[in-house]
Amino acid sequence: MTSVEDHLFQFLRGLHLEGVRVPANKQGEFFAGIQTLAPSTTGQLYWVGAATLVTSEPDLRAYDEVFRRFFGSPATLVVDEPSAEESETETAASEGEGAGDALVVGPPGGSGLAAAHASQDAVRRFAATTPRAHELIRQLCRELPAAVPTTRSRRHRSGGRRQRVDLRAIYLDSRRTHGEIMRLHWRHRPTRERRVLLLVDVSGSMKQYSPDYLRFAYAVVATCPQAEVFTFGTRLTRVTATLRVPDVDAALAALAQVVLDADGGTLIGPSLHAFLDQFASMARGALVLVLSDGLERGDCTAMVAAVRRLSLLAHQLTWWSPLACDPDYRPLTRGMAAVRADLDALTGVDDLATALAAVRARFARTPGKGVHV
Amino acid sequence: MLLDHAALSQQLRDRRYFADEGLLTAIRLAIALGRPLLLEGEPGVGKTQISHVLADALGRELIRLQCYEGIDVAQVLYEWDYPKQLLSLRAAEVSGTPVGDLYDGEFLLERPLLRALRSQAGAVLLIDEIDRADSEFEAFLLEFLDGFQITIPELSTVTAAVPPVVVLTSNRTRELHDALKRRCLYHWIPFPEPERERAIVEAQTPGLSALAAAQLVRSVNVIRSLSPLKRPGIAEAIAWAQGSLALADEGADWTEALRASLGLVLKNADDGALVAAHAVEVFADDER
Numbered sequence: 330m331t332s333v334e335d336h337l338f339q340f341l342r343g344l345h346l347e348g349v350r351v352p353a354n355k356q357g358e359f360f361a362g363i364q365t366l367a368p369s370t371t372g373q374l375y376w377v378g379a380a381t382l383v384t385s386e387p388d389l390r391a392y393d394e395v396f397r398r399f400f401g402s403p404a405t406l407v408v409d410e411p412s413a414e415e416s417e418t419e420t421a422a423s424e425g426e427g428a429g430d431a432l433v434v435g436p437p438g439g440s441g442l443a444a445a446h447a448s449q450d451a452v453r454r455f456a457a458t459t460p461r462a463h464e465l466i467r468q469l470c471r472e473l474p475a476a477v478p479t480t481r482s483r484r485h486r487s488g489g490r491r492q493r494v495d496l497r498a499i500y501l502d503s504r505r506t507h508g509e510i511m512r513l514h515w516r517h518r519p520t521r522e523r524r525v526l527l528l529v530d531v532s533g534s535m536k537q538y539s540p541d542y543l544r545f546a547y548a549v550v551a552t553c554p555q556a557e558v559f560t561f562g563t564r565l566t567r568v569t570a571t572l573r574v575p576d577v578d579a580a581l582a583a584l585a586q587v588v589l590d591a592d593g594g595t596l597i598g599p600s601l602h603a604f605l606d607q608f609a610s611m612a613r614g615a616l617v618l619v620l621s622d623g624l625e626r627g628d629c630t631a632m633v634a635a636v637r638r639l640s641l642l643a644h645q646l647t648w649w650s651p652l653a654c655d656p657d658y659r660p661l662t663r664g665m666a667a668v669r670a671d672l673d674a675l676t677g678v679d680d681l682a683t684a685l686a687a688v689r690a691r692f693a694r695t696p697g698k699g700v701h702v
Numbered sequence: 703m704l705l706d707h708a709a710l711s712q713q714l715r716d717r718r719y720f721a722d723e724g725l726l727t728a729i730r731l732a733i734a735l736g737r738p739l740l741l742e743g744e745p746g747v748g749k750t751q752i753s754h755v756l757a758d759a760l761g762r763e764l765i766r767l768q769c770y771e772g773i774d775v776a777q778v779l780y781e782w783d784y785p786k787q788l789l790s791l792r793a794a795e796v797s798g799t800p801v802g803d804l805y806d807g808e809f810l811l812e813r814p815l816l817r818a819l820r821s822q823a824g825a826v827l828l829i830d831e832i833d834r835a836d837s838e839f840e841a842f843l844l845e846f847l848d849g850f851q852i853t854i855p856e857l858s859t860v861t862a863a864v865p866p867v868v869v870l871t872s873n874r875t876r877e878l879h880d881a882l883k884r885r886c887l888y889h890w891i892p893f894p895e896p897e898r899e900r901a902i903v904e905a906q907t908p909g910l911s912a913l914a915a916a917q918l919v920r921s922v923n924v925i926r927s928l929s930p931l932k933r934p935g936i937a938e939a940i941a942w943a944q945g946s947l948a949l950a951d952e953g954a955d956w957t958e959a960l961r962a963s964l965g966l967v968l969k970n971a972d973d974g975a976l977v978a979a980h981a982v983e984v985f986a987d988d989e990r
C-alpha cells in the first residue's frame with residue numbers, strides 16, 4: 330500500500346473516530362470520485378469527500394475538522410498535474426505543500442467547528458425499570474393510539490365512506506360482466522395519527538422526574554408512527570433514534586451516552602429556539618408536548634417568544650410540569666405566567682402513573698389532580 | 703458527457719446560476735458515478751432551481767416529481783387508463799369485435815419515474831421535497847434508485863437506456879432513512895457569500911446598478927444575522943431587488959424603495975417588527 334492510500338485510509342479512520350459513520354459503499358464512492366475527477370487541489374479533494382462521505386449537515390462540520398487535520402486548509406494546498414489512473418497518489422503527494430492556489434474555496438459548511446464533545450464524566454446512569462413501571466409502559470403503549478389527535482390522510486383507501494368513485498375497482502369488476510357496470514366502488518380518506526413531538530427537560534431541577542419522562546418518551550416512540558423526541562437542558566439533543574430500541578433500559582443507557590447536558594442548568598428559551606431554527610416544520614400540525622417545570626434561569630423573553638411560536642405551529646401544545654401536580658400550584662413564575670395563554674393545556678405529571686392519566690384524558694383535561702388552564 | 707469543472711461552471715453561469723465549488727463537484731460526481739444527488743439547505747437557496755438549470759445545460763428533459771404526504775406508486779410510476787379501458791371494452795362488446803389487449807402501451811399512463819426511464823435522450827429527474835412523502839414511499843424509491851428499472855407486471859421490465867441524473871431535495875422536516883442517504887451523494891447548500899449573492903441578484907435583475915445591488919445584499923445579510931423567524935433566502939433577495947427596482951423606476955429613492963417593498967423579504971409580522979427595530983443597521987447606506 331502506498332503512503333498516499335495509507336493516508337487516505339487513515340483519514341477515513343479519523344472520520345470514524347469523530348463519529349462520522351461512513352459505510353463501505355460510501356468509501357468506495359470516495360475513491361471512485363477521486364479516480365474520476367482527479368482532484369488537483371486540496372479544495373477539490375475537500376468537496377469530493379464532502380459529496381461522497383457526508384450525509385447530513387452536522388456531519389459536515391465534523392468532516393471539516395478532520396479534513397483540516399489530515400490535509401490542511403482546503404484553500405491553500407496544491408498538487409501536481411493529475412492523471413486519471415494515479416490521481417490518488419498525486420493527491421497525497423501534495424500534502425504539506427503550501428503554494429498558492431488559484432481556486433478560491435469558500436468557507437466550507439458554515440461557521441465554526443462542531444461543539445466539542447462535552448466531558449464524559451457526567452454520564453448518567455438510570456436505575457433499572459421496575460416491573461410496575463414496565464406494566465405502566467405497556468399500558469401506555471396500548472392507550473396512546475386512541476389518545477393522539479388524528480387528521481385525514483391524503484392517501485385514499487378503497488371501501489368505507491362514499492367519498493370518491495374508485496375507477497380501478499369498477500373497471501376490474503366490469504371486465505367480468507363484459508364492460509357492464511353493475512355496482513359502484515368507493516374510496517375514502519382514512520384518518521391517521523398526527524405527529525407527536527416531545528421536548529423533554531433534563532436539567533438539574535428535573536432530575537427526579539426525567540427518568541420517568543424519558544420512559545414515557547420511549548413508549549411514545551415505540552407506539553406512534555410519527556414521533557420525534559428532543560431533550561434539552563443547556564442544549565438541544567435529538568434522541569428519537571436512540572430511543573427506538575426494543576428494551577427500555579437499553580434505551581435509557583444509550584441516552585446517557587448521548588445526552589451530555591443532563592442535570593446541568595436550564596436554558597429553556599435558547600433550547601426551544603434552537604429547535605425552531607432547525608426543525609420548526611416538525612411541530613407543524615403536531616401534538617407538541619413540553620415536559621418541563623418551566624423554571625427558566627434569568628431573562629425569560631426568549632422562552633416566551635419560542636413557546637408562542639410553537640403554539641402557532643402546533644395542532645395542540647400541552648405542557649406537562651411536575652409542579653402542577655400540587656393542587657395549590659399556580660403558574661406564577663414570570664416565565665410560566667407569560668406562556669400560559671399560549672398553552673392548550675398545562676397538566677401535572679410527575680411519573681408514569683400520572684402520565685397515563687394524562688394520556689387517558691387525551692392530553693388536555695385535568696387528570697384528577699393538577700391544574701388545567 | 704462529463705463536463706470539466708470550468709465548463710460546467712460556465713454553462714451554469716450562462717444560465718444565471720452561480721454555483722460554488724462544492725455544488726459543482728457534487729454535480730460532476732453525480733453524473734460521473736451515476737448516483738442520485740441529495741440537496742439540503744434553507745428554503746430559497748436554489749435547490750430546485752439547480753435541476754432546471756442543469757437540465758438546460760445538459761440538453762436533457764427535466765422531469766419533476768413533487769412529493770407530498772400520501773403520494774403513492776400509482777402517482778409516480780404508471781397507471782392504467784381505466785376509463786379508456788372500460789370504454790374500449792364496451793365498444794368491442796357493442797360492435798361485436800374481439801376485445802384486443804387491454805394492457806397495451808396505449809392504455810398506459812406514464813408518470814414521472816417511468817417517463818424518466820423511457821426518455822430516449824436521458825432526463826434530469828427532480829424529486830422535490832422528498833421529506834414530505836412518507837417513509838413507505840422512500841423505501842420504494844430505494845429500489846428505483848438502485849437499478850433505475852421498473853417492473854410492470856402486465857408488460858415487462860423497463861430499464862433506463864440512458865440513466866437519468868437524479869436530484870433529490872429535502873427541507874429536513876423529518877430525518878431521511880439511512881438507506882436512502884447511503885445511496886445518495888450529499889450536498890448542503892449554504893447561503894452564498896455576499897460576492898456571489900450580489901452576482902446572482904445582478905444577473906436576475908437586469909437594470910440594477912452595482913451600488914444598489916451591494917446595498918441590498920448587505921441589508922439581506924444584516925436581516926439574516928438578526929435571526930428572524932424565517933431567514934430570507936436568495937429567492938427573496940431577488941424578489942426584493944426586482945420589487946424595489948420597479949418602485950425606484952417610478953422615481954422613489956433606492957433606500958425608500960427598499961423599505962417600501964420589505965414585504966417581499968419578510969413574510970412574518972414579528973420579523974417586520976424586528977427589522978423596524980433595527981432599521982438603522984439594515985438600511986444603513988455606507989456607500990454614500
